Structures are given as structure tokens and as C-alpha cells.
């Protein structure tokens with residue numbers, strides 16, 4: 411069963427220089443207990459897509475389309491109804507744990523706050539629950555650590571705290587935004603294992619630059635480029651048989667695949683030209699790629715790609 415179905419989602423920011431089209435006509439569907447990877451280079455719109463689902467963007471943002479979660483369009487809910495969804499149904503692990511944790515509050519109190527807000531527990535019950543949560547994310551000596559401040563935690567431990575906060579109200583869906591960034595390889599793999607463990611019975615939208623982490627965790631992967639999804643397939647197919655020239659380039663830029671960067675830069679999201687957005691950087695581009703904007707086409711087995719080279723219609 412589908413837990414989240416996004417249709418024709420657009421998130422546009424009006425700015426002095428023009429409209430920044432950060433998310434443009436995105437469609438995606440997540441099944442119950444699916445771990446869905448969202449990958450793409452910096453500025454491609456991954457975080458904004460997550461924030462749009464959570465409805466955490468500034469009020470002048472233009473959002474259109476549908477975000478249907480368990481049969482309800484989140485974009486149609488009142489702010490009060492949305493508050494009941496946040497944390498309890500859908501929790502987001504924000505991209506930067508250093509800025510997401512309040513430096514002057516004890517870690518235990520910050521998690522307790524999240525729990526009390528949604529579960530109406532008294533102080534003592536919330537405190538017990540906090541220790542339980544820290545145990546769940548494998549933080550050693552949790553009774554002692556609840557009284558410490560964020561700066562007393564290492565990067566990996568802070569990330570565990572973020573995961574504990576997200577899990578505190580037992581959400582059905584977790585949106586994890588770059589939970590492994592800035593961690594060294596050993597710690598990263600521990601966090602990846604933890605994320606896998608805590609999402610056995612739930613769904614996760616896993617946003618990352620880190621293809622190794624995505625390969626380890628995700629069932630399916632969508633590749634985002636300049637605000638659009640350009641490829642979607644089972645994780646294995648993305649790695650073994652990438653069809654979009656951008657996905658191929660992205661994979662080739664990995665250290666274990668030749669470290670060959672894609673030439674050029676990602677386009678500005680203001681005044682995006684017609685045609686394929688990847689056209690100026692694409693080694694396979696043909697004349698019509700400059701003019702015609704490709705639609706997503708299915709190549710079989712649910713493998714979707716937005717590229718005119720594969721569009722035979």
C-alpha cells in the first residue's frame with residue numbers, strides 16, 4: 411500500500427532576482443515500510459522537497475500539487491492539523507545536527523520536549539522515555555548523558571540524538587536529510603546500520619549525497635537534478651544499470667568509480683531554459699535536447715528515466 415504519493419509538486423520561491431524553482435513537477439510514491447533514497451548534487455532541491463512535505467517553509471513560498479499521506483493531502487490541512495502530523499506521523503531528521511540542537515539546553519530536555527509535546531506525558535514519564543530512546547539509538551550510559559549539553563557529544567553521537575528525537579513519537583515515516591554527512595567512514599557505517607534497524611517497521615525518505623549509504627539502506631532510489639527527478643529505479647538497477655547521463659556521471663564521480671567529475675555546473679534555478687536541464691553538461695546530448703523538455707518514460711521493471719535518448723514516443 412502507498413503511504414506517500416506526491417503528484418506534480420512544485421515549490422517555488424519568489425525572490426528579488428526572479429522565481430527560484432527549487433522543486434519542479436515532482437512525482438513520487440512510497441510504499442509502506444519502503445526505504446526510498448533521494449540523491450543528487452548540492453542545490454538540486456532535496457532538502458526543499460523534504461521541507462515541503464513537512465510544510466516547514468516560509469509562508470510566501472509557492473507550493474502546488476498534491477502530497478497525499480495515508481489518503482490525506484497534506485497541502486490541504488490546516489496548520490493545527492499539520493502539527494499533529496509532524497513528529498507523530500512524519501518526523502524529519504534535519505540536515506545539520508549542530509544547528510538543529512539548542513546549544514544551551516541539556517540533550518535530555520530537548521528530547522523530552524519533543525515527547526511531551528505529542529504524548530502528553532508528565533515530566534517523570536518523559537524522562538524515562540528519553541533514556542529508553544537513547545538506549546534505542548545505542549548511546550552508552552544514557553542516564554548520565556541526558557544531563558549533558560550538545561557540545562559534549564561527538565558528531566556521531568549528535569546524529570544519534572537527532573535520530574532519537576525523530577523516533578521519540580514513533581512516527582510512521584521518517585525523512586532523514588543527510589544523516590551521515592561529515593562523519594568518518596566507521597561512524598558513518600554505524601549510523602547507516604542504526605538507520606536500517608530503526609526503519610525495519612517504518613518508511614523512510616533517505617536524502618543523501620552519499621551513494622554508499624544509499625546503496626546500503628534503500629530499496630529504491632530517485633535521482634534529482636535541478637529541481638526535477640531524472641531517474642527512478644530499484645537501488646540495484648541505479649548502480650548496475652544507470653540510464654540517465656546525469657546518473658552515470660554522478661556515479662563516475664565517485665572515488666571508487668574513477669573520480670571523474672561531471673563537467674560544468676548545475677544550472678541556476680531561476681529562468682530555467684527549455685529543453686533538458688542537463689543538456690549543457692551532457693556528453694550524449696543531441697540538437698533536440700536543447701529544445702524539448704523530456705518527460706519521464708518507463709523502460710520496464712519500473713525503471714523511469716527523463717531523457718530524450720530513451721524516449722521513443
Ligand SMILES: Nc1ncnc2c1ncn2[C@@H]1O[C@H](COP(=O)(O)OP(=O)(O)OP(=O)(O)O)[C@@H](O)[C@H]1O
Nearest residue numbers: 423425430432451452453454455456457458459679
Ligand atoms: N528560501 C529560499 N529562497 C530562495 N531560494 C532558496 C530558498 N531555500 C532554498 N533555495 C534554493 O533552492 C535550491 C534547492 O536547495 P536545497 O537546499 O533543497 O538543495 P539540496 O539538494 O538539499 O542541496 P544539499 O545537497 O547541498 O543539501 C537551492 O538552489 C537553494 O539555493
Ligand SMILES: [Mg+2]
Nearest residue numbers: 456457458505
Ligand atoms: Mg540539503
